[in-house]
Amino acid sequence: MKLAKPALIAGAVLATVGLTGCNESQEKASGISPQLMADSLHIVMDSDRAVYTKKIVNRLAAKEKVIKASEHFEDEKALVLPAQMFRFGAEMVAERAEKNPEINFSYSLQSLWPVNKQNAPKTEAEKTGLKFVADNPGQNYYTEEKLGDTNYFTAIYADTAVAPVCASCHNEHKDSPRTDFKLGDVMGGVVIRIPLES
Amino acid sequence: MSSTPSNLNYWVLWLLLTVALGGYLGFSIIDLSAGGTENTEIFLPGETTHGHHNIEMACTECHTDAFGGKKALQKACMNCHAEELKLADDSHPKSKFTDPRNASTLEKIDARYCVSCHVEHNPDVTQAMGVTLPNDYCFYCHAEVAEDLPDHEGLAFDSCASAGCHNYHDNTALYEDFLIKHLHEPEMKENAQLQPSDIALIAEYTPSYPKEQYPVRPLMGKDHDGPGDTTGDDLIIDHWAASDHARSGVNCTACHTQEPAEGNEAAWVDHPGTGSCQQCHTEQADGFRRGKHGMRPAAGLGLQSPAQARILMHVDSHDKSLTCTTCHSAHSSDIQQAAVEACLGCHEDRHSLNYKQSPHYKLLLAEQQGAARPGSGVSCATCHLPRTTIELSDGNAMLISDHNQNANLRPNEKMVRSVCLQCHGLGFVLDSLADQKLIEANFNGRPAVHIESLEMAERKLADHKQKNPSHDEP
Numbered sequence: 001m002k003l004a005k006p007a008l009i010a011g012a013v014l015a016t017v018g019l020t021g022c023n024e025s026q027e028k029a030s031g032i033s034p035q036l037m038a039d040s041l042h043i044v045m046d047s048d049r050a051v052y053t054k055k056i057v058n059r060l061a062a063k064e065k066v067i068k069a070s071e072h073f074e075d076e077k078a079l080v081l082p083a084q085m086f087r088f089g090a091e092m093v094a095e096r097a098e099k100n101p102e103i104n105f106s107y108s109l110q111s112l113w114p115v116n117k118q119n120a121p122k123t124e125a126e127k128t129g130l131k132f133v134a135d136n137p138g139q140n141y142y143t144e145e146k147l148g149d150t151n152y153f154t155a156i157y158a159d160t161a162v163a164p165v166c167a168s169c170h171n172e173h174k175d176s177p178r179t180d181f182k183l184g185d186v187m188g189g190v191v192i193r194i195p196l197e198s
Numbered sequence: 199m200s201s202t203p204s205n206l207n208y209w210v211l212w213l214l215l216t217v218a219l220g221g222y223l224g225f226s227i228i229d230l231s232a233g234g235t236e237n238t239e240i241f242l243p244g245e246t247t248h249g250h251h252n253i254e255m256a257c258t259e260c261h262t263d264a265f266g267g268k269k270a271l272q273k274a275c276m277n278c279h280a281e282e283l284k285l286a287d288d289s290h291p292k293s294k295f296t297d298p299r300n301a302s303t304l305e306k307i308d309a310r311y312c313v314s315c316h317v318e319h320n321p322d323v324t325q326a327m328g329v330t331l332p333n334d335y336c337f338y339c340h341a342e343v344a345e346d347l348p349d350h351e352g353l354a355f356d357s358c359a360s361a362g363c364h365n366y367h368d369n370t371a372l373y374e375d376f377l378i379k380h381l382h383e384p385e386m387k388e389n390a391q392l393q394p395s396d397i398a399l400i401a402e403y404t405p406s407y408p409k410e411q412y413p414v415r416p417l418m419g420k421d422h423d424g425p426g427d428t429t430g431d432d433l434i435i436d437h438w439a440a441s442d443h444a445r446s447g448v449n450c451t452a453c454h455t456q457e458p459a460e461g462n463e464a465a466w467v468d469h470p471g472t473g474s475c476q477q478c479h480t481e482q483a484d485g486f487r488r489g490k491h492g493m494r495p496a497a498g499l500g501l502q503s504p505a506q507a508r509i510l511m512h513v514d515s516h517d518k519s520l521t522c523t524t525c526h527s528a529h530s531s532d533i534q535q536a537a538v539e540a541c542l543g544c545h546e547d548r549h550s551l552n553y554k555q556s557p558h559y560k561l562l563l564a565e566q567q568g569a570a571r572p573g574s575g576v577s578c579a580t581c582h583l584p585r586t587t588i589e590l591s592d593g594n595a596m597l598i599s600d601h602n603q604n605a606n607l608r609p610n611e612k613m614v615r616s617v618c619l620q621c622h623g624l625g626f627v628l629d630s631l632a633d634q635k636l637i638e639a640n641f642n643g644r645p646a647v648h649i650e651s652l653e654m655a656e657r658k659l660a661d662h663k664q665k666n667p668s669h670d671e672p
Contacts, residue, residue: 072375074287091293098296106297117346118339122299148301174662175346193298 034153035142037105038192042157045086045107045190050162053082058163069165082166083109104195109159111188113178115170119188123147126191129156134186141189144196152193159188244319247328249604251508252490256497260318268311275312278488282605286368286612306338307331315366326360327608333360349654362611362632362649371614371624377655383623390621391573395585396596397533400478401446405592407478412452417444424450425466437530448478475522481588483522485601491520492601504544515544534566537579552640553578576621582607584616610637625652 032040057079061069070078080088086109097103112130114120121127129141133156141156161167167181181187226240239255246254253259259278263270283291294300295309308314317323317330324330334355344351358364364372401407402414419439424431438444443452451466453474458464476483487496494502505516518524525540538559542550553559562575582603587595606612610631618627629645630636636645 072373075376090297091291094293094296108297108299117342118294122302126299147298148304150298150301152298172666174659179666191299195298 034194034196035155037194038142038153038155039140041105041107041192042155042190045089046157048089049082049086052085053163053166057082058165062163062165062168069169081169083115105193107190107192109188110191111159113170113176113187115173115175117175125154126156129154129191130189132156133158133189137186147193151196153196155192155194157190157192158186159190161185161187242319245321246318247316247324248508249328249608250318252494252502252506253497253499256499259497268313271313272311279312283367287370288367289369290366303339307335327366332356336364347658349657362628362647363651365609365611368609368612371611371619372651374655374658377624377652378659380619380624381652381656383625385623385626387621387623389571391571392580392620393585393597394573395598397598398442398445399596400598401448403590403594403596404478404480405590408452412447412449415447417447417449419444422450424454434529437527441529441531443529443531452477472521479522481598482601485583485605486522489602489604491603510546511544512546518544533579534562534577537577537583538562541578541582548638549640550578552638552642556640556642558641581613581617584613586616625649628652 057069060067061079068076068078069081070076071081071084072078073080073084090107090109094106097105108119110119110121110126110130112121112134121130123145125143125145129143132141133139137158140158143154145152145154161170161181161183164183166187167183167185170176170181170187171179223240241257242254245251250260260271260274262274266273290309292310295304304310315331315335316328318328320330325333329335336358337355340355340358344353359366370376396403401409401412407414417439419435421444422435422438424435438450451464453470454466454468455464456467456470472483483492486492490507491502494500494506501519501521503516503519504511525536527535538553542553558576558580561570562577564570565572565575579599583599583601584606585597586600587597589595600606606616611628613631614624614627618631622630626645628649628651629647630641632649633645633647636643636647
């Protein structure tokens with residue numbers, strides 16, 4: 001299994017910066033596997049969002065009650081929801097990557113119990129992987145899939161309720177198909193895709 | 199086989215015609231490449247949409263690269279429309295479709311590109327909003343909507359975006375929580391009135407305004423700095439002295455001065471062009487160029503004239519050329535003239551002709567006669583050039599009129615938040631905007647159409663509360 005060259009370089013750069021600083025030589029990092037690249041990307045994404053959820057949203061909206069967090073954050077003059085913050089980041093990455101062909105990967109947040117139905121799993125890999133990470137706490141799901149004309153390495157990571165507001169917000173949302181989430185529950189999954197050469 | 203003399207004549211004629219046609223087309227292509235527009239009509243493959251017909255002779259506005267394909271066209275679309283899509287919080291931005299998980303969806307409809315739904319030069323299949331797909335396009339991605347929203351069962355997919363409930367791009371006044379927030383509003387709000395515009399404060403607020411040369415202070419007629427010989431210009435000076443310009447310290451030479459050549463002094467000009475207005479009214483000029491009044495000159499096609507419009511215009515207005523002073527008097531700052539009479543001087547469609555029978559006009563008259571509060575009257579400009587807040591480079595903000603009168607026109611729900619809700623409740627507004635006959639009558643009557651989306655949102659909320667009595671309201 002080989003990474004497409006752009007993804008390989010992107011993975012090398014991101015993994016190097018995100019995990020080990022700039023000490024490793026790029027030459028050494030260029031041998032990174034798709035799985036390690038995806039794991040590296042995920043640990044950055046997951047940590048950033050956990051920090052935002054705990055130190056911004058949960059603290060200011062739930063504990064100190066100085067501001068609301070809302071899906072309609074502009075109209076409500078509120079904080080962006082953690083899931084939106086994640087999506088906006090993914091969209092910005094896609095836009096920036098489009099201008100830089102050396103970088104080629106995508107990621108999204110999905111769920112078997114999505115508030116927005118467009119975030120329900122679509123591909124077989126997503127359906128299988130989201131169920132796997134929900135049924136097997138602590139384990140990730142890795143596979144390959146062909147979408148359009150491209151083969152992808154696809155990694156799926158459990159997305160858990162890291163703060164009380166995660167569970168309460170989803171439980172109370174009128175579009176949520178599940179209302180019994182608790183702190184620490186798997187609520188969905190982060191799906192990362194890296195194109196492969198073949 | 200040899201040619202007979204008769205056949206030879208045909209061959210010569212064919213050759214001459216071919217050379218002539220080739221020369222004509224070749225010249226036209228060269229002219230087009232050089233930015234010319236005189237000979238481009240022959241390349242127009244079909245009638246353009248209502249939105250683009252004003253600039254259809256400026257081919258390179260859209261066709262920026264002969265071999266760029268969809269990506270080049272997309273870039274051209276975004277050159278003009280990106281800002282409005284951003285303001286509309288576009289419900290279907292390209293970023294929603296670039297994830298590879300959408301590959302199977304993109305095979306059906308490639309929503310990353312505007313031209314997948316809006317193909318120009320196809321009048322036979324062009325529908326409202328310039329859409330060239332069958333109107334049930336929502337089905338491609340939302341086929342299972344009724345599984346999650348049982349009250350959508352049986353609703354036709356060609357009604358999603360045409361029945362006043364949803365738009366493809368702009369749902370800022372239609373999204374569910376917004377509907378819930380505006381449930382049970384009265385048709386007419388108490389003390390409804392518009393916020394006053396900051397037009398008179400432009401000199402004070404505009405960072406680039408030359409305050410040292412023209413201090414922001416009220417001037418009188420005797421203070422004017424026009425040429426010494428002003429015989430016969432008393433009326434002009436009187437108009438100026440009563441204007442916002444004089445009140446703000448904007449003297450004659452602030453506008454009537456030509457940019458001097460290097461080493462020369464500034465020279466007086468009797469008839470300054472629109473560039474003079476744009477020095478201070480930058481935002482208005484930008485808006486003008488984005489709308490149908492100014493998109494032709496913005497594309498290098500010369501000034502727009504009413505004769506070039508596709509909607510009905512008064513015949514005696516056809517020869518006008520639209521600039522700032524077509525609607526605004528150069529010296530008097532009578533905004534009401536610009537806000538009503540200037541519009542009705544050209545527009546002859548039924549909506550325009552019925553304005554002076556409308557309740558909106560009655561309110562305007564009452565305001566003008568001092569019988570109603572300032573800001574309670576509704577002119578053409580109130581709805582079509584709505585006051586909007588702009589951020590200035592120094593961090594200040596101003597409320598001024600958006601001079602792109604097309605910005606909130608289609609779909610007309612774009613008008614809801616910027617205009618209608620200032621005075622009316624949401625339910626009444628959605629019903630009114632969905633009633634085409636009422637629009638033609640310029641809202642002289644009551645809506646005969648009812649949009650059910652508010653009731654649907656309310657029923658869904660009630661159902662949620664019943665099932666989850668402990669939950670807070672969204």
